[in-house]
Amino acid sequence: MPRRAQPAATAHALADALGLGTLAATPTSPNRLAWAGGDGRALLYRANCLELLDRIIERHPHGFFDMIFADPPYFLSNGGVTCHGGKMVKVDKGDWDRSQGPAYNHEFNLAWLQRCQAALKPDGTLWVSGTHHVIHSVGFAMQQLGMKLLNDIIWEKPNPPPNLACRTFTHSTETLIWAARTEKSRHRFHYRKMKADNGDRQMKSVWRLPAPAKGEKAHGRHPTQKPVELLLRCIEASTDPGDRIFDPFNGSGTTGVAALRSGRQYVGSELDAAFVRLTAARLEAEA
Incomplete structure (x- = not known):
């Protein structure tokens, strides 16, 4: 029988290490600890990730996290349509995903990437996952910040929705950029495990993985939800058991689920109350 999560105010090993204490609400964010796993391995904040990262960096100027996974807004909610379940539906996901122009979008990417870089340990x-709407800005911003680009991974979706306009190729991939904090970072890569997972052959940078299974949406769904298998591969390739992982755009909490399943610690930041509740239910089921 799964252990029940303790109230957020309960003594918690990861919270003690993070050492943020009580956060002050602002006009743009509640900035509060919304959920804490009873086994001391996971925290979920309802917060603006920029404000939360500023507090983390202030408390840990030399970095706190071993890995960060970010699935930022793709800025594609501008009236387009796609096919879902054989029906034409809007791709608009909410105001958080609406573009305000390439200059603003890039400024936002620089802002959160700079904070993530500072919150990482030296190694x-x-x-970062994204479509062509955002990933080129992310890669350029990483270079501007002096990060070391290690790989770009292509996630190929075997059963993508059809292209209704029939004026471009069917969108069937997303790109993940893997980068080290700086050019001097001695990043971890579990080469042997990745090779073993790939039938004793070197794993290539094209990963063919299905979209989230029905069971992964049992507690609800997020419009850009990633499959657990994708996150597990990223985590197991580049971290060790017990390492600390952060997701500034928590969404449905897939990063947290994968972190707990692989024996890592997790901190997530999510501003939307509905997705905070969804994540808490998923993490509770993993506890």
Whole structure:
């Protein structure tokens, strides 16, 4: 029978190490600890990730996390349509995903990437997922910040929705950029495990993985939800058991689920109350 999560105010090993104490609410964020796993391995904040990262960096100027996985807004909610379940539906996901122009979008990417870089340990790494709407800005921003780009991974979706306009190729991939904190970082890579997982052959940078299974959405769904298998591969490739992982755009909490399943610690930041509740239910089921 799964252990029940303790109230957020209960003594908690990871919270003690993070050492943020009580956070002050602001006009843009509640900035509060919303959920804490009873086994001391996971924390979920309802917060603006920029404000939360500022507090983490203030408390840990030399870095706290071994890995960060970020699935930022793709800025594609501008009236387009796609196919879902054989029906035409809007791709608009909410105001958080609406573009305000390339200059603003890039400024935002620089802002959160700079904070993530500072929150990483010296040898930590950052994974960022995105479509062509955002990933080129992310890669350029990483170079501007002096990060070391290690790989770009292509996640190929075997059963993507059809292209209704029939004026471009069917969108069937997303790109993940894997980068080290700086050019001097001595990043971890579990080469032997990745090779063993790939039938004793070197793993290539094209990963063919299905979209999230029905069971992964049992507690609810997020419009850009990633499959647990994708996150497990990223985590197991670049971290050790017990390492600390952060997701600034927590969404449905897939990073947290994968972190707990692989024996890592997790801190997530999510501003939307509905997705905070969804994540808490998923992490509770993993505790």
